[in-house]
Amino acid sequence: MRYLFLLIIIQWHCPYSSFATTINVPITKKIFYTNTQNKVKNRQIEFEIDKRAKIYVDLKHISEINIDYISGGFFRVSHLTAYRNKIKPDAHLLMGKSIEKGKGRLTFNYRQNFNWSIAGTPVIYIEGTGNFSIINMSVETIADEGQAIKESNSALFWRPEIIRLSTINFLTPIYWDYNKKIHWTSSLGMLYFASLLILYLYSKIYNVDIKRYVPYISILFLFIFSSQFIIRFIPAVNWKLYVPSNEKIRRYYLRPEFGQLTASAREITGEAETIAIAVENGDWFSPEAFCFNMLPIKCLFYQKDKDTLSGLGENVVAKRSDIDLIAYYNFDGGIPENFKKIFSLNKNVFIARKK
């Protein structure tokens, strides 16, 4: 029974049963449309990313995109599906990967997007500042819509767990069949009930004690759910057991630019100095995370128009004139005249010190 069930899972959601065709795509400017500056040179396309950019890939029936890239910055790269050039990115469920400076290869499995279909336009969403070049691109295409739905169901079932700010409250919902909105929990739960019912009937016919087997069946079903979760969670795990504290901050924050800025600020700022963090409107996470990482150094949330500034937990209050350093993270305003840049990751992420 248990082997039969595992066989059903493997058959139904086998991640390798794709019917997609792989095609190498020559890089031309026509394929991409984007809100950012770009140029094609030597069969490569280079994008100048300023804080964030959406790169639409004007191809249909795409299920997967593989790119070889050269990165000039620290980026968070996600993939989305757009319809009529409109995107509704659900920030809670965005698939994202952090990349550092240098060459690399990325695979975007669009089947893992909850709103994916072959009619959608694939989008590469990049957060960060700097140059990003695509030097090679291949795509997987699917012609048949029925097959696309099947592959989408399979990809969503095995969707890797992505650590988000809200993961603490809820994990990615998993469906046995996303197209029919059948939850994995309810389908496995119902199968569990069905197995108990079969066991009950069996016990009535053959006069055996059902309770002897109930714990084993229960544990088996808990094991199946747990194993599927562990498989999905493993790609998100940072495996290095010991990394110096500053390296952890530098490498393992969700947005790599933020990690770089924070780790540098920790190295630069003196114990008796006061630092402020200036961010763009609507960014509530970065000031809190930054000031927490700066503790016990005095840290404030920078605001253009206010003279008295506060920090984490509203316990830290100081005057603007007390600030020795300002860390800029995608802030929209300029640097005060009496400050000069002392560290720069790029034009949007830097640290300035009072002259």
Place this chain on the structure above:
Amino acid sequence: MIFIIGVLVVIITGYTFLFLFNVKSSSLPLNFALAWFVGAGYFSFVNSIFYFGLGINTGIITSITIVAIPIMIFGIVWAKYKTDNKYVPPVASKKTNRFKIYERILIGIIILTLIIIVCHGASTPSNGDDSFRIRAYTPFLVYDNITDENAKSLIFQNGVWPTFLPLLFWHLNGQPEQFYLNYLNLTTLIAFITILYFAPLVSGNEKQGLYNAFAILSIPLFIYHGTSTYMDIVLIMVFALGYLFFSMYLKSNEMIDIKLAILFFILTFLIKDKGGIAGITGIFMIIAYWLYGKYKRSEKSWKTIATFAVPLALFLVFLVLYSLNIDTLAQKVNVSKSIFLKNPKVPSEFIAALQYKAYGLFHSLFLSGNFGILFYVFMANVFLYARRIFLTKLIWEFILTSIIFIQIFMYMVVIYVRVDMHQAIVHRVVMMLAVICSLFLVSLWTYKPVEDG
């Protein structure tokens, strides 16, 4: 290295109390794990009294004094004990049979899950904003000896354990180190799993230990929380240990089990503002069980019934008042951004919100996947084993589980103001229920009817 020294200091301190109050067991890993909880609870509690009660600032001298006193007493008592008694080394637990294949698979997945939690938890900075603002921030306030109203409010929300325990490690280190907060949660988790596994093993119930560890580590949201600096998981672990020892006491009638159950329910008070209500619930169950035993044995008079009914009534009144007034309570200590706002006043809106939140709870339990299929298994097993539950002492565990469910229902559906189903702090609250339901299930499966009087 400094962190490991700190862990040893806490364990030695805790072991002192286990020794003095004679609550040691024959298993060394179990003693060390218990000593971690006792030492951590003792240090934070005494430090909070120094800080708030006596107005003594925190510092290396305060920290060292707090841990040195019990260790010195231990040294004196141990020296006397050694001369008075011939030392008998702890008896190793009876060698069990070799593990069966499925048990080996379970051990494999337990080890893999623990490796994942420890590696990810030790290396990853906290990504939860609540953690920055409260959970991981309050120890820094106390480290800097800040005692304004806002600081007091944050400490009230966080509890004294999460606030004061890191200080010992920071003082040994010479400066605050934020990742020690990650390591502290991981150490607590390892001690927790050790107790779950070894406590039943020492009592001769081999399977219960293995199933306990597996069932808890099969809860997906618990695994992720294990890697975080949130304190919900510490509260859950401490309360769950009280639950485990209460459950073991029901089967064994061993005094050591009830002592440990009371100890862990008291320790629950030290974590978060909600720890108080959880701890009182556990202690109430112990009192109720004790009074019921008294009534059953001989004194079947109205007087005894009244003795039983009065604490119950007081407990229920307390629950209602606490539930209704937690906002006022929080405001008294200046919780500026209290989430305990009033529900809509218009009855139809109120009912609609209630229905929506009730669906939120249902979604959390049965559809979200945060707790796997645990609640399906729980429901089926309660149905199948109804006779065993209601005719044996398992009923007491079931009542405690039910009270926790009612409290969660009250908190989430009736009191809690937010109605956005998926965002829900609710999942964190329900995790407490998930953990004790797992323990209840294992207790049910491994129950030996012969022991029931």
